[in-house]
Amino acid sequence: xxxxxxxxxxxxxxxxxxxxxxxVHSALHTFLERGFNAATIEHIAARAGVSKVTIYNRFTDKExxxxxxxxxxxxxxxxxMMDDSISRGDLAARLDAFGCSLLHFLFASxxxxxxxxxxxxxxxxxxxxxxxxxxxxxxxxxxxxEMLEQARSDRQIDFEDSLQAAEDLMxxxxxxxxxxxxxxxxxxxxxxxxxxxxxxxTRIFLRAYGV
Amino acid sequence: xxxxxxxxxxxxxxxxxxxxxxxVHSALHTFLERGFNAATIEHIAARAGVSKVTIYNRFTDKExxxxxxxxxxxxxxxxxMMDDSISRGDLAARLDAFGCSLLHFLFASxxxxxxxxxxxxxxxxxxxxxxxxxxxxxxxxxxxxEMLEQARSDRQIDFEDSLQAAEDLMxxxxxxxxxxxxxxxxxxxxxxxxxxxxxxxTRIFLRAYGV
DNA sequence: TATTTAATGAACGTCAACGTTTAGTTTTTC
DNA sequence: GAAAAACTAAACGTTGACGTTCATTAAATA
Numbered sequence: 001x002x003x004x005x006x007x008x009x010x011x012x013x014x015x016x017x018x019x020x021x022x023x024v025h026s027a028l029h030t031f032l033e034r035g036f037n038a039a040t041i042e043h044i045a046a047r048a049g050v051s052k053v054t055i056y057n058r059f060t061d062k063e064x065x066x067x068x069x070x071x072x073x074x075x076x077x078x079x080x081m082m083d084d085s086i087s088r089g090d091l092a093a094r095l096d097a098f099g100c101s102l103l104h105f106l107f108a109s110x111x112x113x114x115x116x117x118x119x120x121x122x123x124x125x126x127x128x129x130x131x132x133x134x135x136x137x138x139x140x141x142x143x144x145x146e147m148l149e150q151a152r153s154d155r156q157i158d159f160e161d162s163l164q165a166a167e168d169l170m171x172x173x174x175x176x177x178x179x180x181x182x183x184x185x186x187x188x189x190x191x192x193x194x195x196x197x198x199x200x201x202t203r204i205f206l207r208a209y210g211v
Numbered sequence: 212x213x214x215x216x217x218x219x220x221x222x223x224x225x226x227x228x229x230x231x232x233x234x235v236h237s238a239l240h241t242f243l244e245r246g247f248n249a250a251t252i253e254h255i256a257a258r259a260g261v262s263k264v265t266i267y268n269r270f271t272d273k274e275x276x277x278x279x280x281x282x283x284x285x286x287x288x289x290x291x292m293m294d295d296s297i298s299r300g301d302l303a304a305r306l307d308a309f310g311c312s313l314l315h316f317l318f319a320s321x322x323x324x325x326x327x328x329x330x331x332x333x334x335x336x337x338x339x340x341x342x343x344x345x346x347x348x349x350x351x352x353x354x355x356x357e358m359l360e361q362a363r364s365d366r367q368i369d370f371e372d373s374l375q376a377a378e379d380l381m382x383x384x385x386x387x388x389x390x391x392x393x394x395x396x397x398x399x400x401x402x403x404x405x406x407x408x409x410x411x412x413t414r415i416f417l418r419a420y421g422v
Numbered sequence: 423t424a425t426t427t428a429a430t431g432a433a434c435g436t437c438a439a440c441g442t443t444t445a446g447t448t449t450t451t452c
Numbered sequence: 453g454a455a456a457a458a459c460t461a462a463a464c465g466t467t468g469a470c471g472t473t474c475a476t477t478a479a480a481t482a
Contacts, residue, residue, distance in 0.1 A: 053459075184333070438468095441467105445461095
């Protein structure tokens with residue numbers, strides 16, 4: 001019912017592992033561009049350079065394919081959040097580094113498209129939505145909160161609720177750009193703009209939370 | 212091609228104005244729940260207590276109906292942003308009032324659903340997206356920026372860029388709750404939670420921007 | 423009353439997409 | 453070489469939704 005099946009070598013032609021990747025990749029981008037309903041299996045197959053039947057042999061149906069795509073993106077999201085961002089420099093520098101890597105991820109056009117598509121499509125799949133949130137935004141907030149607690153125990157900043165502080169900082173970093181990107185009012189941020197946003201957010205945050 | 216037609220009284224049975232409202236209302240909620248593709252005209256008609264043909268007589272096709280719905284929501288959004296929020300009390304109180312009315316609007320379940328659906332459906336309608344952004348988020352930011360400039364000229368706060376400051380404040384107010392609502396991880400905020408969020412945001416903002 | 427327009431329900435034509443079947447080809451193991 | 457499984461292309465059946473047509477009834481004006 002899910003994805004892979006074979007583990008030990010058996011008789012017969014083995015599955016081409018490249019096809020799995022091609023299908024999921026093609027499906028992801030087609031879902032991103034069109035949403036679940038408007039994305040057709042035929043289009044996904046053609047884009048992946050694969051027969052339609054191959055998709056149905058590996059994934060039961062369109063719904064299952066979508067779930068697999070979301071699952072892999074969830075893992076990818078989780079991995080991106082785990083990417084240890086720098087623990088060098090003073091607090092401001094470490095926060096800037098965290099913010100930069102976060103915004104580079106969030107503002108990448110793939111992620112913007114994902115952020116347009118997922119909430120709508122997951123609206124009636126609460127479990128998948130919860131998993132995705134936990135792996136992505138939730139985990140990101142936790143990691144930032146840990147970093148801030150560390151800084152508090154070093155007496156560099158002060159607050160009562162570390163999760164609250166982390167939310168504030170992330171909100172300051174994102175600002176309005178996420179909304180502008182989501183509606184397509186703004187296309188992309190240059191590295192300079194992005195860095196400037198992060199530094200601004202960090203500065204405001206430290207001004208409010210610094211001891 | 213659009214909506215209304217008649218203005219002076221003519222021969223024949225007049226259109227029932229209640230039906231227009233019923234159709235648009237039904238269409239709005241059906242689009243919110245299911246998105247453009249999964250929302251069927253038959254369902255919208257049934258929900259509005261109206262014949263399918265009546266919809267096709269008033270709106271050319273599904274696309275036109277959708278555009279009309281978005282247009283009316285855009286107007287509604289613009290009106291909500293214009294709702295003059297209190298100009299009494301000290302700065303913190305005025306900002307709190309602004310933030311409260313904003314969050315009440317943003318966190319209402321209707322708006323959350325709209326915010327899930329619209330970005331995806333407008334992804335390939337840049338003009339509608341721009342109009343909606345200008346009428347909603349854009350106008351909100353402008354009004355808040357004006358309020359902040361006023362406070363700056365009263366030497367209560369200081370900043371270089373009023374739009375930037377407005378973005379910061381709005382971001383602090385929203386925090387993470389918008390994401391949690393969008394993914395359905397959190398259901399709704401009580402009035403107390405909402406007030407607390409606003410006061411927290413305002414406090415952090417003033418701590419960073421106060422003279 | 424005659425005319426004109428709105429509205430309805432039911433039936434219809436059309437089309438696009440899902441998912442299946444079939445026959446045949448390729449690639450592997452035994 | 454035989455058996456087994458993956459893969460493909462093409463055709464097919466089915467369904468669901470769009471949008472239309474038609475006959476009929478309702479509500480207005482002249």
